[in-house]
Amino acid sequence: MLTDRQKMILRAIVRDYTNNGMPVGSKALVEQLPVHVSSATIRNEMAVLENAGLIRKTHSSSGRVPSIQGYRYYVDHLVKPDVAKTNDIDLIKTSLGGDFQKIDEIVAQSAKILSDLTSYTTFTLKPELKDSRLSGFRLVPLGNRQVMAILVTDNGDVENQTFSVAHRVTSDQLEAVVRLINDQLVGLPLKDVVEKLKVQIPAEISRYMQQPEGFLKIFGDVLTRAAQERFYVGGRMNVLDFSEQNDIESLRSIYSLIDHTDDFAEVLGNPSNQIQVKIGDEISNNDLLRNYSLITATYDVDSHGQGIIALLGPTRMPYSKMIGLVGAFRNELARKLIDYYRHLDE
Amino acid sequence: MLTDRQKMILRAIVRDYTNNGMPVGSKALVEQLPVHVSSATIRNEMAVLENAGLIRKTHSSSGRVPSIQGYRYYVDHLVKPDVAKTNDIDLIKTSLGGDFQKIDEIVAQSAKILSDLTSYTTFTLKPELKDSRLSGFRLVPLGNRQVMAILVTDNGDVENQTFSVAHRVTSDQLEAVVRLINDQLVGLPLKDVVEKLKVQIPAEISRYMQQPEGFLKIFGDVLTRAAQERFYVGGRMNVLDFSEQNDIESLRSIYSLIDHTDDFAEVLGNPSNQIQVKIGDEISNNDLLRNYSLITATYDVDSHGQGIIALLGPTRMPYSKMIGLVGAFRNELARKLIDYYRHLDE
DNA sequence: TTTAGCACTCAATTAGGTTAAGTGCTAAGA
DNA sequence: TCTTAGCACTTAACCTAATTGAGTGCTAAA
Known part of the structure; x- marks a missing residue:
């Protein structure tokens, strides 16, 4: 003591x-x-x-x-978190004030703002999708043999992918497939959709198509992408400034860690309390990040789940200032998203 | 002499x-x-x-x-260009051999392969779009108030964007707009479309919609994006290895140059002959890239235009090897794309 | 035109010396 | 028991000088 x-x-x-x-x-x-x-x-x-x-x-x-x-x-x-400067709060408000068309734009922009504000590298995850449900599926013929598959979730997320279909596939067939999927799968949580896609659907779909494998793969891809936790990175290059720059090799490793989505999503993890600080090897058990600290914060978007913002800087960062900033940012972002969903739902 | x-x-x-x-x-x-x-x-x-x-x-x-x-x-x-090693050629063939759904995937993948092969930083541009024409436009209602706008060019390029429309917009109105655009603009070169979008279309569209501004902006955005020359970057982090690493500040500048699309698209320029080497300040007139060389090569995709691949390395790079590799890669890529278009058109 | 020989230059390394910041410990004072 | 002045000691950082080695330019002769 x-x-x-x-x-x-x-x-x-x-x-x-x-x-x-x-x-x-x-x-x-x-x-x-x-x-x-x-x-x-x-x-x-x-x-x-x-x-x-x-x-x-x-x-x-x-x-x-x-x-x-x-x-x-x-x-x-x-530590006593600093109260964020009104300057900074204004900047956040202005930058988030624009007219966004997608949640992803807001969340991506957030990573950028936060990195500008802190001069560190930042990460943002949108409100978690684990429990989101399939709310719609479309196949749009684009001419030639190209078709765009579009998947919508009840969170307002949209994933799409274009692909080519065999010559003989008619638009009637496509419509039948769309109807099938919408009838059978809409309303189900994405993970259940993934499940059904393996057993029930292939059988039914083959009534309308001779070789549904290619199509099922595309649908699976879009689905996977929609279900995957992806995060946005801001201020990538800021690592250059605060890393002990002597070691090019470790710089590379850090970048490859950041860019290898799945690994780092794990690192960002599922913080339990609202603002959490991980220091040095607490971040991950390899000692790549020995001289780094990670501040993670969750933000709540009411019924639309919980997202994460995070900030990677040197262990010797001014914690009080950074914790204050992350806290302020979290609040503004939550407000913005609640607002966004309200407009969407009304 | x-x-x-x-x-x-x-x-x-x-x-x-x-x-x-x-x-x-x-x-x-x-x-x-x-x-x-x-x-x-x-x-x-x-x-x-x-x-x-x-x-x-x-x-x-x-x-x-x-x-x-x-x-x-x-x-x-x-310099006498090396004949590329069969090893490398095989690698290129395998990596390009996969089943791609979009040209962009092929071109993006190309940047990656070439950077792996050379350990330098690479850039790829798809066959130029300047003269490509609008071949289709769609508006797909996604539920709630979200709509996806999809634009297709006769090169097979697809751009899309989701946006929200005002509550009162009906799907009849959307269809009318789609019909209008398809009637009036399909078949025109993209730059003419941009032109007409400013004068003729707004007048006509206002017959169907009360406040078409928001919608016109979206269409304009998608159009701009389709007309913009974008390039893919491979091996970004390789710069770390070959730059004279002492100078963090210039590293940052180089990255910001690379990431600032328009500026660097200019640098890549429009090489006249097939393989061209720019050394030091020949690359751009600021002296940021004084110690770098840029190898640029064009590739021809028959009637579908001409693309560019490029490679940024230190002035002291093994030119014969690199020129050989770029040449070999260019050929394989051209072949792959010709093949891709052939399948699409048939 | 080529070459051996030689004086010369400079970066890179090594060694020695000095300085300044800071520590731990001791013994005395409050 | 806590605090403090005093002092010997340690170390990184810096500076200087000396040494080495790779390489050059020049000269004079073959």
Whole structure:
């Protein structure tokens, strides 16, 4: 258990280090702390904090930097989220104020805004789709032999894909297929649709088509895409600024992690509480992200589920500011989306 | 005018330097050249080449590296494109052999393959669309108030966008609009469509709709997107490997150049001959790309126009190998696309 | 025209010395 | 028991000088 003074010192060390990036010494602390003690006293306290594993030295006679556990303690017990600047809130409001045609546009734009605001790399997921249901399916002949398949969910999400059909397929056949799917599958959760697609449907569809495999594959693809959790990335290149740039190889790995959708969707995970901070190897068990922190926040869109926004920066980020920003952003985004759905449903 | 021996030396310097990245000295040259002269003789010849501006020293007593002009001379007069390895050709054939649903998929995949093959960053443009014509337009109601607009060109390109319409718009009205557009605009080159969209159409459309502005904007957006030259990028992150990595700031600029579609489409330009090499500031007049070279190649898809593939690497790239690869790739891609169109048209 | 020989240049590395920031410890004071 | 002044010690960072090695240009002779 730390004394109040020790907490104050730890807080000061984290603050100073996240601002200046240089190990913090006892003298510097004496000057910025409101207590009147000597540097020797601070040194004694620092020794205690070091024994507790909360701070460490970079070499035997250096100042101290927070350890992972130190950041952890700071974030869990000491940090006070900043109230976002009205400037920033205005910027968020303006950027989200535009006239969007799709949820995806809003969510993608969100990643961009948040990365501009923070100078870090950001991720956004739209409200989760796991329980969304199929609400419509269309096949639109485009001339030649091209057909567009369109799938709509009750969340307002739209997925589409064009494909070519065999010459002999008539538009009557296409309509029959559409009717079949709409009759049998609309209203079902997407995962049930995936299930039925494997057994029941192929049999029925073959009444109307000789070789339904190609078509079923397309439908499956669109379905998979609609059911897949995808996230948008903002400020990709910001990693360049805050990574310890010496190591090109690890930069590459980080990018490949980010771009390999499934893996990183896992990392973003399903945060339980509203704003959560993962530090260093808490993010994922490989130590690629040892010097990074991830702030994750959920946002609620009433009956339309819960989305995620996240922010990847260096472990030595100004947590209070960033947590404040993420919090403010989350609120604005939720408001915007609730508004969007309201307009759509009315 | 260079003597044969001077040409041989220049070629050897470029080859050695592009392979090893270190300035080439007279002794090293003596060892690898098939002529039996002393290093002093080579030095004399090197002095001639230096006076001609074809090679330069990095400091007063260093070996030589090719100058921009040296590379230029090498590429124009000395390089012999390698015959691509059968390995690589097989890889290209396999990767392009899949079952693609859209041209865009093929062209995007091409960028990826070529970047894997070369370890550089690559760009691909599909056969140019400037003269393509509108061949169809659809509006598909998706339920709620969402509608998908679909535009098809006679090149087989499909663009689509979903948008929301005002409550009171009926499907009769939508159909009237679709009929109007198909009657009036199908068969026209896209740029004429853009033109008519500004004057004639708004008047006519207002017979069916009270406030056509929103709708016209959507149609305009889709149209613009269909008419826009977009390119695909492969191996973005490869820049990390071959840029002189010290300079994060210039890395950022390069990425922002690449991602800012219009600017870079300009850079890719309209190469006149089939394979063209731009070196250093020949690429663009800012000196961001001073240490880069761009190999551009066109590919012909018969009546469906001409596309571009390009490859961005360091000035000190192995030109003979890369030119060979680009040439081979261009042929395979052209073949694939001709095949694709043939299937579509038949 | 070619070549051996030689003085010269410069980047890269190594070694040694200095400085400044910071620590831990001790012993004395409150 | 807590705090503090004082001091010896450690280390990274910086600077300087010396050494090495690859390579050059030039000269004079073959």
